[in-house]
Amino acid sequence: MKQMRRRLGDLLVETGLLSEDQLQATLAEKAAGQKLGDALLQRGLITEQQLIEVLEFQLGIPHISLYRYPFDTKLFTLIPKETAKRNLVIPLKKEGEKLFVAMADPMDFFTVDDLRLSTGFHIETAIATKDDIIRAINKYYDNNDGLDDLIGISTPVMETVQEESLKEADSPVIRLVNQLLSNASANKASDIHIDPQETKVVIRYRIDGILRVERVLPKHMQNVLTARIKIMANLDITENRTPQDGRIKPILIFILLTFVFLLCQPFLARRSSCVYLIWAAH
Structure with missing residues (x-):
């Protein structure tokens, strides 16, 4: 028109x-x-x-x-x-x-x-x-940056990913986690839920008190995703049965809040983890 x-x-x-x-x-x-x-x-x-x-x-x-x-x-x-x-x-x-x-x-x-x-x-x-x-x-541009690399890795190979690769700056896992954090900041989410299900991993943001699905990832990405977050928060990546909490210092300059608190709560029935990221002022 x-x-x-x-x-x-x-x-x-x-x-x-x-x-x-x-x-x-x-x-x-x-x-x-x-x-x-x-x-x-x-x-x-x-x-x-x-x-x-x-x-x-x-x-x-x-x-x-x-x-x-x-x-x-x-x-x-x-x-x-x-x-x-x-x-x-x-x-x-x-x-x-x-x-x-x-x-x-x-x-x-x-x-x-x-x-x-x-x-x-x-x-x-x-x-x-x-x-x-x-x-x-912030959500859609470069949305798949690194994600295709991860999806293309077979489950057995994914399970052998070493801790060192979760600390390399150009690692697809690191780029994915950084993107999840930056998108949460841009959307003013109060917390992020990484919810492992039987065949997939569902990422949800809580925005204005309402949980909204951000994206759905393949099941085989669950372990490396939660391991990366544990490393950022100085938690024990081998501990999957006991709840842990830690603090992540800002890794992205455009994250407005000063610190991120993390609680890792096992879902014992599924022997998996659900991660809650809660933004908090310093």
């Missing part, structure tokens, strides 16, 4: 959400390079929901929730991760010569033009919240 290139400030004034004086004052005082929408949100003159409603109802730009959206991860190669993070944009789907993207600011026509030139597609925009886009980027 073609959209008229109208200015956001004019739209907000026309709808009565902003006065002309407020608009001009914000334009004069906002930081260099700061987008008008961000400046208005920062000053508390509008809410993100009001901004979404104006763009949705005045310009017909659809609002989309990214929670459980069926992303086609092959499209992520069209928009590099750094571009996605810098411009708060993520690809949704492709139809013929059209590439549909979700943006926090779909009126950022410079970014839309850049995407058109870099991808070769006509860009169709939808609006999503800033938090939704950041969480989706």
Whole structure:
């Protein structure tokens, strides 16, 4: 759908959400390079929901929730991760010569033009919240980094993985655990549940008090996954019957909380472990 290139400030004034004086004052005082929408949100003159409603109802730009959206991860190669993070944009789907993207600011026509030139597609925009886009980027970009390496290893080989390989910086296991932690931080999860079941390992995040499935891993990854976390927390990786607790110092600079507490509680009936990671301030 073609959209008229109208200015956001004019739209907000026309709808009565902003006065002309407020608009001009914000334009004069906002930081260099700061987008008008961000400046208005920062000053508390509008809410993100009001901004979404104006763009949705005045310009017909659809609002989309990214929670459980069926992303086609092959499209992520069209928009590099750094571009996605810098411009708060993520690809949704492709139809013929059209590439549909979700943006926090779909009126950022410079970014839309850049995407058109870099991808070769006509860009169709939808609006999503800033938090939704950041969480989706952190969850899905490089989502399988190292995971294919682990899945491809047979169960007998996986069981012989040495402790040293769980400490090597480029180990797929380490990359996977780091990714689980960073995604939990981006999603503001209060804890992570690694729940071993009969044929699989289910990773769940508790977000706003609700447990949500983050991903499902093959059963044979259970031991190396829990062993890596035990090593990080200075626990005994050979102990599978007695509960253990420890502390993990931050390994990722963008984890906002200072420490992670870990409780490893055996499920004796299944002779396996369920790991709870609880974020706590220092």
